[in-house]
Amino acid sequence: MRVLVTGAAGRVGANVVRRLVEADVAVTAMVLPGDRQAAKLAPLTGVRVIEADLGDQAAVDAACAGATHIVHLAAQLVRGDTPVDRFYDINAFGTLRLLEGALRTNGGIERFVLASTDGTYRPGDPPAVPLREDAPQEPADYYGTSKLLGEVILRNHAAQFDIPYSMVRFATVVSPEEAAGYFRLDSARAMLRRADLGRDSNIWQLFRGRPDLLPILDTAAGDAPPDAAVGLVGPDGHSWSLHMVDVRDAVQGVHLALTEPDALGGVFNIAAAEPTTWEHGAAVLAELFDVPKLSVAMPFDWRLEVTVDAARERLGYQPRYDFRATVQEARATASGVAADFIPARV
Numbered sequence: 001m002r003v004l005v006t007g008a009a010g011r012v013g014a015n016v017v018r019r020l021v022e023a024d025v026a027v028t029a030m031v032l033p034g035d036r037q038a039a040k041l042a043p044l045t046g047v048r049v050i051e052a053d054l055g056d057q058a059a060v061d062a063a064c065a066g067a068t069h070i071v072h073l074a075a076q077l078v079r080g081d082t083p084v085d086r087f088y089d090i091n092a093f094g095t096l097r098l099l100e101g102a103l104r105t106n107g108g109i110e111r112f113v114l115a116s117t118d119g120t121y122r123p124g125d126p127p128a129v130p131l132r133e134d135a136p137q138e139p140a141d142y143y144g145t146s147k148l149l150g151e152v153i154l155r156n157h158a159a160q161f162d163i164p165y166s167m168v169r170f171a172t173v174v175s176p177e178e179a180a181g182y183f184r185l186d187s188a189r190a191m192l193r194r195a196d197l198g199r200d201s202n203i204w205q206l207f208r209g210r211p212d213l214l215p216i217l218d219t220a221a222g223d224a225p226p227d228a229a230v231g232l233v234g235p236d237g238h239s240w241s242l243h244m245v246d247v248r249d250a251v252q253g254v255h256l257a258l259t260e261p262d263a264l265g266g267v268f269n270i271a272a273a274e275p276t277t278w279e280h281g282a283a284v285l286a287e288l289f290d291v292p293k294l295s296v297a298m299p300f301d302w303r304l305e306v307t308v309d310a311a312r313e314r315l316g317y318q319p320r321y322d323f324r325a326t327v328q329e330a331r332a333t334a335s336g337v338a339a340d341f342i343p344a345r346v
């Protein structure tokens, strides 16, 4: 088995490379040219690091040479200033270039694993709670749409050229040191400000026609400190929810999708066992960090919850971390306990 991992310097990618190296698998780690995060890979022995941009077919072809398996994690994630066409060029056409590279250089990949996202369902206003893999996919933002196009391109190419594949749809992937930044007043403000940018915002459609939420949050917060914990609650008293997955569980999901015979042709939600409600997340932060906790009444409900039954039943996936465990892990690591993960950023 010779595995090409794209996005190898990323939050998930570096940890997937590490998992494979520990299992004595030969890995080629593809990184974006000039990405300083590639320094994460330096301590991992025996990894062949290759620079290639998913926009460059010749470089992608060179990265694919000799691979028997491909784990495709590279993607344009949501950043404030990302131009629209970049989402499509990297997440849709970049996936096509990688598939072409795999066909051209080897003529036979044994498995192609694609990382997709629960953002391909409709975040906030989902067609079902919880979402199964066969739920309608109607993303209403550029990122989710581009990732869905990547899925469609893979399915079509796989059927056309007999490429064995599997897909994982991650929930929000969190590295332990990032977890305590969720469910805070400042991060809630940042999210609502992005929605407030109108048509310039990637997520504007998700909030379209809904009341202006920032003043509601600011009024309720008063002079609470920016690191106060915040639970957002809908009109029916149900807390807003977010489904997360600890990066170590995400790695487990990728590894199963890569190695399990039953993963072939399948798509699997990869998430924590349960979603995290904002109220629960805020209560955990208030307890562990001794910060004030607010509950803020919102004029509508917002939920994003998936089921991992398919991954459990077909792959033996066993998520090990909930939000509390992830935050506690970060605290333990900060106080000198050795980490069993590579942090998102070095």
Ligand SMILES: NC(=O)c1ccc[n+]([C@@H]2O[C@H](COP(=O)([O-])OP(=O)(O)OC[C@H]3O[C@@H](n4cnc5c(N)ncnc54)[C@H](O)[C@@H]3O)[C@@H](O)[C@H]2O)c1
Residues within 6 Å of the ligand: 006, 007, 008, 009, 010, 011, 012, 013, 031, 032, 035, 037, 052, 053, 054, 055, 072, 073, 074, 075, 076, 077, 090, 094, 115, 116, 117, 118, 119, 147, 169, 170, 171, 172, 173, 174
């Ligand atoms: N982070 C999440 O919450 C989340 C949720 C659902 C799905 N996903 C998916 O999981 C995968 C891994 O995400 P992550 O959290 O590790 O993201 P990340 O941003 O940490 O890593 C993505 C990597 O892709 C690389 N990349 C970007 N553009 C590239 C290009 N043009 N050519 C080559 N490489 C390029 C980046 O340099 C980066 O190292 C992605 O496919 C993402 O869409 C992530």
